[in-house]
Amino acid sequence: MTLTPSQTRKRPTQAIAAKIFHWCNIISLFIMLTSGLQIYNANPVFGGRAGLHIPPIFTLGGWLAGGRHWHFAAMWLFSLNLLWYGIYILITRRWRHRFVGANDFKALQKSHNSKRLIYAWHRIAYTAIIPILLLALFTGIGMYKPAQFPWIVDLFGNWQALRIVHFASVPMVILFAAIHYQLGQKAGGTELTESMF
Structure with missing residues (x-):
């Protein structure tokens, strides 16, 4: 049986640190985006309180304080994730390729x-x-x-x-x-x- 090039090619692998970094980013960014839209609804940036409102299905938190709690919790996750990954690529010298x-x-x-x-x-x-x-x-x-x-x-x-x-x-x-x-x-x-x- 002859293997095709796609079967013989080595599948790419990533360091576990890179995988954790990407998952934390996706989760925290999703929470920040949806909770941020909840905060936005309390006083839209464009048009004041009568401005465009985002439908509740796209928001997280239920109300202004709930949105703020989610937003800042996710912000800490996002910030600390960036910090540790920055330290990781500095120590491993991956920054030279990034x-x-x-x-x-x-x-x-x-x-x-x-x-x-x-x-x-x-x-x-x-x-x-x-x-x-x-x-x-x-x-x-x-x-x-x-x-x-x-x-x-x-x-x-x-x-x-x-x-x-x-x-x-x-x-x-x-x-x-x-x-x-x-x-x-x-x-x-x-x-x-x-x-x-």
């Missing part, structure tokens, strides 16, 4: 190797999401504890501007997740993305 470098920009200009281009775009996306996540956490802290951190509110001009910036980080994170998934599919197909879970 973040964009000069060679990636050169590849985008000169390379005709599709895999090389995919990896270059992936590292660019990985690098670009870091300031967005930090901005989301930073603005979230300013909204959560404005009395303790009034300078965060002042940095953005006023409370409403702070809320708009925080709200704007959501579609950017969703866009990153979609790009990350698509690039993973192009780099290694379904087997690669399934190996993360």
Whole structure:
């Protein structure tokens, strides 16, 4: 019996740390998104109290305080997950393969190797999401504890501007997740993305 190339090819494997990181991110981001929409409904960013409301099926928490409890619990999970994974990639030196470098920009200009281009775009996306996540956490802290951190509110001009910036980080994170998934599919197909879970 002759094996086909797909049968003989080694299936991709991932470190358990990477799997835990991805699962914690998915769970915490889902909770933050749905509970954030519950918080949003209490005073919509656009249009005030009479603005667009999100249907309850897409929200978590039941009311403003419930949404806040879920949101900040998930924020701690998300933040600590990012912190420990950052320490992990620093210790294991995986950061050298995760973040964009000069060679990636050169590849985008000169390379005709599709895999090389995919990896270059992936590292660019990985690098670009870091300031967005930090901005989301930073603005979230300013909204959560404005009395303790009034300078965060002042940095953005006023409370409403702070809320708009925080709200704007959501579609950017969703866009990153979609790009990350698509690039993973192009780099290694379904087997690669399934190996993360």
